[in-house]
Amino acid sequence: MDSPFGYRQYILPWLILGGIALLQAMNGTRFIYAACFKLIHKYYGISRVQLNNLIVASESGRLLESISSFASEHLPAWMILIIGLIFGSIGYGVQFLCIIYHDEFAFNLSYQQILLLNFIAGNSICWINTYCELVAIRNFKHSHENIMALASSYSGFSGKIYTCFVEGLKGKKLLGSSNSSIFFLLCCVAPAMIGLVLAMLNCVEVTECEEAKLFPFMLVISIVTGVYATIIEPYTQLSPKLRVVSLVLVVMLPFVVALLVTANQLILEILWGIKVMPERDRSCQGLKDTIIDDKRKKESNTEDGDTKTLVKTVDFWLFYLMNVCGTTLGMVYLSNLDIICDLKGYHEASFLMATSSFSLFFGKIFSVIFSWYTREKSFKSKAATSVMLIMMPMPLAFFLLIGNSNACLYISTGIIGTGTGAINVIIAASTSEFIGSPVSFVHQTIVGSNVPIGILLFGYLAAHSYQREGEHDRKICMGVLKCHQLIFTVWGPISFIGTMLSFVLNLRMRRKHSQ
Numbered sequence: 001m002d003s004p005f006g007y008r009q010y011i012l013p014w015l016i017l018g019g020i021a022l023l024q025a026m027n028g029t030r031f032i033y034a035a036c037f038k039l040i041h042k043y044y045g046i047s048r049v050q051l052n053n054l055i056v057a058s059e060s061g062r063l064l065e066s067i068s069s070f071a072s073e074h075l076p077a078w079m080i081l082i083i084g085l086i087f088g089s090i091g092y093g094v095q096f097l098c099i100i101y102h103d104e105f106a107f108n109l110s111y112q113q114i115l116l117l118n119f120i121a122g123n124s125i126c127w128i129n130t131y132c133e134l135v136a137i138r139n140f141k142h143s144h145e146n147i148m149a150l151a152s153s154y155s156g157f158s159g160k161i162y163t164c165f166v167e168g169l170k171g172k173k174l175l176g177s178s179n180s181s182i183f184f185l186l187c188c189v190a191p192a193m194i195g196l197v198l199a200m201l202n203c204v205e206v207t208e209c210e211e212a213k214l215f216p217f218m219l220v221i222s223i224v225t226g227v228y229a230t231i232i233e234p235y236t237q238l239s240p241k242l243r244v245v246s247l248v249l250v251v252m253l254p255f256v257v258a259l260l261v262t263a264n265q266l267i268l269e270i271l272w273g274i275k276v277m278p279e280r281d282r283s284c285q286g287l288k289d290t291i292i293d294d295k296r297k298k299e300s301n302t303e304d305g306d307t308k309t310l311v312k313t314v315d316f317w318l319f320y321l322m323n324v325c326g327t328t329l330g331m332v333y334l335s336n337l338d339i340i341c342d343l344k345g346y347h348e349a350s351f352l353m354a355t356s357s358f359s360l361f362f363g364k365i366f367s368v369i370f371s372w373y374t375r376e377k378s379f380k381s382k383a384a385t386s387v388m389l390i391m392m393p394m395p396l397a398f399f400l401l402i403g404n405s406n407a408c409l410y411i412s413t414g415i416i417g418t419g420t421g422a423i424n425v426i427i428a429a430s431t432s433e434f435i436g437s438p439v440s441f442v443h444q445t446i447v448g449s450n451v452p453i454g455i456l457l458f459g460y461l462a463a464h465s466y467q468r469e470g471e472h473d474r475k476i477c478m479g480v481l482k483c484h485q486l487i488f489t490v491w492g493p494i495s496f497i498g499t500m501l502s503f504v505l506n507l508r509m510r511r512k513h514s515q
Helices: 004-027 029-035 037-044 048-071 077-100 111-139 144-170 182-201 211-235 240-251 253-272 287-300 304-310 314-335 337-344 346-373 382-391 394-400 406-435 441-448 450-468 482-514
Strands: none
Touching (some): 004 111, 004 144, 004 211, 004 240, 004 253, 029 037, 029 048, 029 144, 029 182, 029 314, 037 077, 048 077, 048 111, 048 441, 048 450, 077 111, 077 182, 111 144, 111 182, 144 182, 144 240, 144 346, 144 406, 211 346, 240 253, 304 441, 314 337, 314 382, 314 394, 314 406, 314 441, 314 450, 314 482, 337 346, 346 406, 382 406, 382 482, 394 482, 406 441, 406 482, 441 450, 450 482
């Protein structure tokens, strides 16, 4: 019988794809600020405004993705992963140790040190994402962009998975309490464990390409995972530990498929002597080098002069401000859901957070499906038209929030979450189309700066309003949505401006294509 590596064309694609998806699921750590606010407030005494600054620091760390992209051209992939894991361990691990041994050693981190640690933790995400992209290019040459978009949608499960683990280990009473430091520990350990396993799998290259068959199956698995994690799992009557087991099994479905496919091939060979070999796509050989070389040529052609020209163009600023008033505003709203949850009680908060996760995940999935099935079709300004259509209902969602209605709250959260997730995927894949030039390291940093700037502005407004309108003695808002009605009144027109900008940008791009 052949060695196990003789079946790598069957098992390795699924194992690697599952590893990338699982690493992305463990790498989406934006949720930690909402989950650990009471903990951070207890030990560091920071306010909501200062917490927003920590989120800005983390997002600013992600601006340096250009450094990891540049390093990937000169360092082996495994070293990119190790750097990311080290940064993540420093960013979250130091905070965990300081909190655990706070009373024993009486050691306090200054606010500036906490900002630096969160900056480093945010930058670690860039290195791990870059490693995942390198693995996807190496093993899925023709569809690595769609594979990465699909895998990145698993980052929407991060909060769900970590929370489920904590519930299973410590119980629900720990959640949101001042003893939830275990979240910091998990953010260090989980990505390291999965990343090292993926690095070992990536040592063996997938030489056969069956991506046209692989991707649709993975899409179905992702949808099943999303439905279970965001709709079915929150309402199961299982014990916390069994819920952890069931969620892990569902998230690891790609690994189960790998074993089933390999077992099926073994049965065919042993019982009937049939050996079905996938068609070898000769064009896959050396395609990774072609992709990397093309990327380098595009970036080498984009020097400082091109950057100065870019920032003077109307299309760039339309695109930049559209991002600020669209996806970034949606991210700020979703990150403030924990405040609304505190005001609405546990059961309603659980449903609201499930609605947020469900809509954000399936917004990304729908964009990936649309991109995959229209990849061979070309029509004028596809990306700009899609973004414009998706943004159209978002202003209405913000205006609906002004009314003190639970139904409006759930509907608006679904609309904003779906739009934010979908637009994120479209923009990530079509930035060069929007700005009209190849995306260099400098362009990537400039475009990405809209996220921390938007969070700084909009998040500050929300946090300041929450504190200003709260009770003076306990700093807690009275009423379900009282603290946020003024903010929703401001965010609605801002979202409408973003929609108008997307409309103008779409018209300009269609005119360019027609010429």
